[in-house]
Amino acid sequence: MAILILTAAPLLPGVIADGTPAGFARLPWESIVVVLLLALMPWRPARVAVAATFGLLIVLASVLAGIDAGFESTLDIHFDPLEWQRLREAFGVVEDSIGSVAATTVIVVLAIAIVILAVALTWAALRVSVAIRAGRTRSTTVASTVAIVWIVTALLGARLVPGQPTAASASVGAITAATSRAAEGLSALADLPREIATDPYRDTPSSELLTALRGKDVIFAFIESYGQVALQNSSLSGGIHQVLRDGEAQLTADGYSSQSAFLTSPTFGGISWFAHSTLQTGLWIDKQSIYDAVMQSDRFALSEAFSSAGWRTVSDSPSNTQPWPYGTSFYGYDALYDADNVGYHGPTFGYAQIPDQYTWKFFADHELAAPHQPVMAEIDLVSSHTPWAPLPQLVPWSEAGDSAVYIPQAAEGKPASVVWQDPEQVRQAYAESIQYSLGAMFSFLHNSNDPDLVLVVLGDHQPAPIVSGQDASRDVPISIISKDPTVFQSIEGWQWHDGMLPASDAPIWPMDAFRDRFLAAFSA
Structure with missing residues (x-):
């Protein structure tokens, strides 16, 4: 023995x-x-x-x-x-x-x-x-x-x-x-101060920042687990393509245009805050130790750029159930919305504390409805977060802000314990969650009808290998939606594809390249 x-x-x-x-x-x-x-x-x-x-x-x-x-x-x-x-x-x-x-x-x-x-x-x-x-x-x-x-x-x-x-x-x-x-992690951490200090926008006068977006409401919306596989996997993408086509037709009818491409995320399957912080800071953040160090630095984030240029800045993160000090100490947001202060009293849906459509409705009612100072917001949507069960369903926009309407939905949906008995059910549940999250976004765009809105919507990372498969890329879709043609004139050099569905040969940028290219396109 x-x-x-x-x-x-x-x-x-x-x-x-x-x-x-x-x-x-x-x-x-x-x-x-x-x-x-x-x-x-x-x-x-x-x-x-x-x-x-x-x-x-x-x-x-x-x-x-x-x-x-x-x-x-x-x-x-x-x-x-x-x-x-x-x-x-x-x-x-x-x-x-x-x-x-x-x-x-x-x-x-x-x-x-x-x-x-x-x-x-x-x-x-x-x-x-x-x-x-x-x-x-x-x-x-x-x-x-x-x-x-x-x-x-x-x-x-x-x-x-x-x-x-x-x-x-x-x-x-x-x-x-x-x-x-x-x-290797210690070595990357040692190189970080030099990368933080190498920032072409740190000392840019506020009068020169984001001049092409003045007067507009700018939203950066992350759709959880919205990865390339959602668009390019034949067994998953049929229903998602249909939602995108129908949504794009509605956008066109409402006067919106859109362009799309791909970004390569620093994370995969989870740890979404690495993607959020990478997009905002222009630094490749793929380790918790690097994230913590950046959050305690003076790196110039997109939220700070908008704030210094005159925007009211807002974070809406319905998965947060605890205080988030970095929201003010690093990002400098004027308002922080989370699971505890948006008035939602309905059921949870798996990981998601709050359905995406409720999140959009609350934001539209509290930040965009009345005359207001231009708003820049990051909204971190979570209905498509694993385990993708049970799932909420879309409701009429007028009812989306009522917690009670979601109560029967939680009981009607399949629980995770049932879905996760079969990998094929998991993949199907994932696809349905993306369809719901995209549908909630289109519902917001159609009903808010803000002529000054610029929406940047993207995935944070690919879903886990049970959905993405082995050796999948880390690429995620990204789209810009607006009614103003000058927005797209500013990004003409990006050569993104028209519409919400980027083709397989669409440009692919590393996510940490977005901040500098965005600031360069829309600043004096």
């Missing part, structure tokens, strides 16, 4: 990373080293300490590999140990998908399994070392022979199973990879 544990457990990180049990057909270097080391140590307390350290390191490697696999499957990124704060948000997503009781149960079971594995590895290493010490000459010869076999197979690249080298150091590899990612 001890030999079996020492043979299998150190291979767990590789099995988790590869997603196949074929990784168990390998020989772990870590066990060979620790057994030989324990056999040569004369002091029992020292042997116990080394065995316990070995057990903890293997468990640490397995945990890191498991977390990394989870991040790859949902966010299409590797886990950086310096970004441990993300685990809280990851747990929140799991909780929203399967419920708090089930999510907590999973964590408790995993914690128990981790403790059992650490104890079992410690015992196994000590047990085998005792056997070697009892028959020192023969056992040491056997262990040394195994070590030599490992070295030879490593040098030759021998394989018992195709694609799986017999010589393995999966646990050491998992810890080394995590350490390397942490070092």
Whole structure:
């Protein structure tokens, strides 16, 4: 049993990373080293300490590999140990998908399994070392022979199973990879002050900023998980294309025009605030540590540019249930709307605290209805946030601001526990959520009918691989909508495509390029 544990457990990180049990057909270097080391140590307390350290390191490697696999499957990124704060948000997503009781149960079971594995590895290493010490000459010869076999197979690249080298150091590899990612993160953080300081717009006089947009209401609206896959995946995009075509026809009838392209997001599957801050600051923000550092800097954000040029600035983020100090300390918003101060008392829809159509209606009624100072707003819509169930339905615009109208909808929709039993149902639910979010936006545009409105609507990131598939791009659609032809004259050099549906050959910009190009197009 001890030999079996020492043979299998150190291979767990590789099995988790590869997603196949074929990784168990390998020989772990870590066990060979620790057994030989324990056999040569004369002091029992020292042997116990080394065995316990070995057990903890293997468990640490397995945990890191498991977390990394989870991040790859949902966010299409590797886990950086310096970004441990993300685990809280990851747990929140799991909780929203399967419920708090089930999510907590999973964590408790995993914690128990981790403790059992650490104890079992410690015992196994000590047990085998005792056997070697009892028959020192023969056992040491056997262990040394195994070590030599490992070295030879490593040098030759021998394989018992195709694609799986017999010589393995999966646990050491998992810890080394995590350490390397942490070092890369520290290096990026060290370069950040120089990038922040290199800002061509920091000292631009307010009289020269955004002159081509003076007197207009400018809204930057992020549609959660609105990615390229929504437009270019044949199994998903049919209904979404129809919503876009119908919406564009209504826009044309109402006097609007639109142009579209793609941006490459710094994030994938979640962590939307990386996209929001990248668009606003012109910095590539793909790590929590970088985000935190930027939020404590004096980087010139789009919201600050509008504020200094005379706009009232507003953040409308219905997913926020806690105070958001960066909204004032960094972005400098004049007003912050969140889940607690917009008067919504209806049901939640999965992750979404508030349906998108209610968000649009509240914003239109409170910011655009009466004569007002020009408004710049960022609206972060969340109805299309995973788990995409249950979903709200569109209602007549006159009823969209009534919380009560949404009460029966939550009960009528499929719960996440049902939808997530079948990947095809998940993909269909995602597509329906995008159709709803786009429909809510078109409902706002048709009914608000603001002649001075400029709407920049875009996705924050692609949905998780269960929808996007493996090796999907990080591209998201972006559109500009306005009734004023001079808006499109200002961006003529961008060569964006007419309409709400960008073709596959539409321009693709990195998201951090948008701020400078936007300011350049609309400033003196």
